[in-house]
Amino acid sequence: EITHTRHPAGRLAVPPSLVAALQRGLTSPGGEVVLQNGDQVARIFLARGWVAWVVTQGVPYKLGDVLESRAGIERKQLRPLLEECRNTGTNFGECLLSKGLVEREVLRGALLRHIAHHFLGLLRFADGALVTFKERPRPYGSELLFDVDELIGEAAMLAGSVPAPPPTDTLAPAAERIPGCRALFLVDVLQSHVRAAWPEPIMHPSTSLELGRAITDLVRGPLAERLVEALGTLVREDMWIHDMLLVSDDDVCVLARSEMRPSRVLCVVVRGGKSLGMVLSRARELAQELA
Structure with missing residues (x-):
């Protein structure tokens, strides 16, 4: 039993x-x-x-x-x-x-x-x-x-043993380090939920749930598996998506994964016109610090 x-x-x-x-x-x-x-x-x-x-x-x-x-x-x-x-x-x-x-x-x-x-x-x-x-x-x-x-x-x-999510006053100074930052979300892709958000409150709980699931599907779902399958013997089977950029004329969305805790992904939304390299670099730094 x-x-x-x-x-x-x-x-x-x-x-x-x-x-x-x-x-x-x-x-x-x-x-x-x-x-x-x-x-x-x-x-x-x-x-x-x-x-x-x-x-x-x-x-x-x-x-x-x-x-x-x-x-x-x-x-x-x-x-x-x-x-x-x-x-x-x-x-x-x-x-x-x-x-x-x-x-x-x-x-x-x-x-x-x-x-x-x-x-x-x-x-x-x-x-x-x-x-x-x-x-x-x-x-x-x-x-x-x-x-x-x-x-x-x-x-x-x-x-x-999962530590408490970073409080909003931790995310606020983090947002200041990325010029033009509109929002930050720390997502646990093992549990598919948003652990912390800035500014808070920024969205309805049901929308937060959908965001957690969407980011989880992007970095852990079939997208990576299809790519690995298509690449065949060129790559190892255990590849996974580490970082991702979604770009429009007006906004940039960055997903940066923590090296130390791979289940944590930082989602950064930035106004357009910023250097993509700079935004990605800052997002990676913050992903390690906040995880």
Whole structure:
């Protein structure tokens, strides 16, 4: 039975349809819980009553980022190992352990943090999603599996550890650093919402919700995936949109993504006639500071 379905502060609710699908899957030999809401898709892979993996389309958190920050493994070390695992069918986690690159508990913590980020990502579109379980038992050559309550608990901890949004008096001096700035919005694309806005109040809550979703779709949605697919072997599959400029004769809109926290995007609206390079440079600086 799944017991930890809500964060203590009430901010992490797991929809009943997802709970039911997970409970069905956890009592089976294994398979996939699939969530689909429009063009948004997520999969939870289950094996022998445990969670093996979670992948959510468009979530900016990459396994390489987590392994580098928590286990100290550089990306240049990971790439040949990934290729080796693809060719041999070896479990990636077990490969890292066999090479002596990381201790088991450190690796387990990094993997748990990674799939918890993806679990949080799927919750943003889980309400109203089509949720199904497909029984597809498959051998997992690894004991790096997770209890579902452990996963939900980690995701709840992540949700509860999100810092408060910057107050308006923080955004106001930031706006002064961009000549002609008309508005600033700090958006969390993992949760699809505007965390802070200047000037405040600037829009109706429903409009704010739509803005959060629109920016999320731009930087995390199918646009980047279609581009990567079109470029084929010229690029890596894990590319994502970092910055974006939308330009008209009268206005410029810049989306700048934080390097340190990729789920945070700063949206800057500026009157036209300004240097695009200057606006983009300032937006990038502020994205790092405000994230």
